Amino acid sequence: MPELTGGEIIAKYLEKEGVEYLAGIPGHGSTNLLDGFNDADIEVLQPRHEQGAVHLADGYYRACGEPMAVFTSIGPGATNTVTGVATAYVDSIPLIVFTGAPQTHEYGEGILQEIDRQKPGDFPSVMEPVTKQSFEVRDVEQLPRTLRRAFQIALSGRPGPVHVDVPMDVQGAVADVELPEPTQSRPHSRPGGDPRTVSDAAELLADADRPVIVPGGGTMLSAAWDEVLELAEYLQAPVIPTFQAKGIVPEDHDLFVGYAGWIGSSAGNELASNADVVLAIGCRFSDLHTSSFEEGVSFDIPPSKLVHVDIDPQEIGKNYPVEVGIQGDAKVVTGQIRDEIESRMDPVSSENNEYYDEIQELWTEWEERVAERWSDDSVPMSISRVLASLRDVLPRDGIVVTSAGQPQETTNPEFPVYEPRTNISCGGFSTMGFGISAAIGAKLAQPNKPVVNLEGDGSFLMCASDATCAVEHGVDVTYLIVNNHGWTSIRNLQVNKYGWDRVLNTKFDEETDVNYMDLASSFNIDFAERVVKPENLDDTLERAIAHEGPAIVEAIVEEDNPESGAIITGEWDLADVEK
Incomplete structure (x- = not known):
């Protein structure tokens, strides 16, 4: 293996990950890192603010489902990323942020732009609450393993941003290292739901008279749009997404009824609050979405029975009690539920269906209200x-x-x-x-x-x-x-x-x-x-x-x-x- 600088190791590993763009602003704390991209097949973009660099990477992922990387210098260049990283973290958007750090032999000496009063080189503490993990690399030979883990953590499970703090001397240090293959450190399948709980969910939905489906941002992240629509059509159940799932089904589909919450549609709030079973998939139930949890305004859980699907078990039952809680990937579990329902019942017809007629009437009223404004x-x-x-x-x-x-x-x-x-x-x-x-x-x-x-x-x-x-x-x-x-x-x-x-x-x-x-x-x-x-x-x-x-x-x-x-x-x- 040829000897590579820390910056070159980062560049070549990003190439292995298929990263096409690196966004950031050069600074003295990132010069060695950036130099490694001179011969890389990665385009370097230079926004005019580090916050914008993270938003750029965030928007890129939301539009195509592939991650980008961000780089900054030490000090204010690094702290400028925090708002962008927090935005991505709350919405579960994966990206990798590289920041400069003091040279390892100068940690704790208060060098230019170091945060050191609580502990040496303390910027990673700033990033801890807004990232899935924050890494500090103290030796160039640690870089390959750290990079592998950073992408693995960002993209696996509930996705989110990961931070890697790279000291200036580590960026420029040289090592003879072997770069890992990304596919050898990733799950090769998505987690499905426990068959028993999937069966319980299917039974509730099959017996429901007024089911509603509430897809959240997790359905968009897992690309579950086909599964959500197929399940909705099988049950003739209205789809009431969160705003982070806007576009999960076409908004001119006859089962789309808008949104629930403070600025939800009248149809969405009416149907969500009067459902007998609510199937929430990858949904957090935030205050804006639930009308600040006021009973019966947007949701009424209980008496509505909640089936809550999420890849993050901390979200299940956090704000509403669940009848059935299923941990798993939104795309996989939604497909499992549909398969289980298919084995129990024939597709629901829209003909002579009072619930379907009510859905159409409520949505027409909302459309007329919007059309008047437009x-x-x-x-x-x-x-x-x-x-x-x-x-x-x-x-x-x-x-x-x-x-x-x-x-x-x-x-x-x-x-x-x-x-x-x-x-x-x-x-x-x-x-x-x-x-x-x-x-x-x-x-x-x-x-x-x-x-x-x-x-x-x-x-x-x-x-x-x-x-x-x-x-x-x-x-x-x-x-x-x-x-x-x-x-x-x-x-x-x-x-x-x-x-x-x-x-x-x-x-x-x-x-x-x-x-x-x-x-x-x-x-x-x-x-x-x-x-x-x-x-x-x-x-x-x-x-x-x-x-x-x-x-x-x-x-x-x-x-x-x-x-x-x-x-x-x-x-x-x-x-x-x-x-």
Whole structure:
């Protein structure tokens, strides 16, 4: 074996893993690592912020199901990744983050950018709560084993990010090592459910009069879309996904009924709360999804009987008691349940089926409610009206990326998507600015699909600089900025809770607001247009999406609206000030 530096070992192992991209910003703490990629068959991407590098890798995985790697320097370059890593961790997105660290002979001496007051080289402690595991490599010969384990941990079981801290001298040290084969350190099958508990679940579902299926993010991670749809059609059971499973079934399918929770559909909440059996697959039951666990608003468990499937046993029964809990992979277990039900009963017909008729009636009522919002041509526009034009021009397989905030709160329940992995949206950590970089990752993962990042102006400004990464690398993404001149989602929340006289939340006025057309010019984005009237939206969006290279469309939308523009059908517990 030829002698390799630590940086070269990392590069060559990533090649073995099939990693196509490495994202990060060079620093003095990562120079030896980055040098190892000069001759690698891996493209190095350089966002303008380390948080964005992680979001880019996150969006890439969500769009194609393959992991990326991220690198940073020591110190603030490393700490800048934490928000991105936490976002991935909460949503169970696997990626590998390499950070620089002090030279091993200088640990604890407080060298430039070292965190050392609690213990030497203490940055891994920062990463521990937001990663599946954080490794420290103190010798170059440890690298092959560490890299193998890092990918194994990131991709196995419940996936998630893994951190590898690599001292500067280890990056540059030379060793004669053999790189392991990834396939020799991975499970070669997915875990199925215990046959007895699968049988118990099938019996409950076969006897149910009002079953509902609640797929969560775990179904998207395990690519269980075929199994979920086949089971739903066999039972004629409505599908009520979480937002992290948006796209798990086509949203024009007759068994899709929207979502449950605070901003769920009226149909989703009605059917979920009146089910006799709830089959939850890869679902966490968070506060937004459950209307903060208020009985009977989104779910009523018990008396509804819960069958809970999850690869992580800690999630089973965490927030609701289970009738049957099954640990296993979402794709495998869903298929097992369907097979077991097939052996017990014939497929349920939609003809002369009162439950099916109720599903269609409730969904029609919801669609009419959304259609009324989408057809409103008032000026300034609503975000709902922007969504209407975007859906008109975006092909069925187009990808929409959203961050936290008002646009996400409107897009998730209202905007229909039809294919898996075409809705990319940060979930449980609710991170502003996520979409700017995640959209770049999504486009790299799916170069033949149009990618639109729908972003609020407040969120866009959080990570706006990363749009220049799209320019540098020629990534064809469309940034659709819905500009309501401030952090309106939170401002409206403050108004609803306390009244206008107690709002501490600055509106962006003519003196403080950003001119996005000028910003686009300064970023060398050569397609940028502002739209004020809704009748101009379709044409502008069509041209932006067709444009080769990054594009910005700024849609001026209403500043103030009840409930931040969302249709509130559930509840969300946000404690008020008590006096």
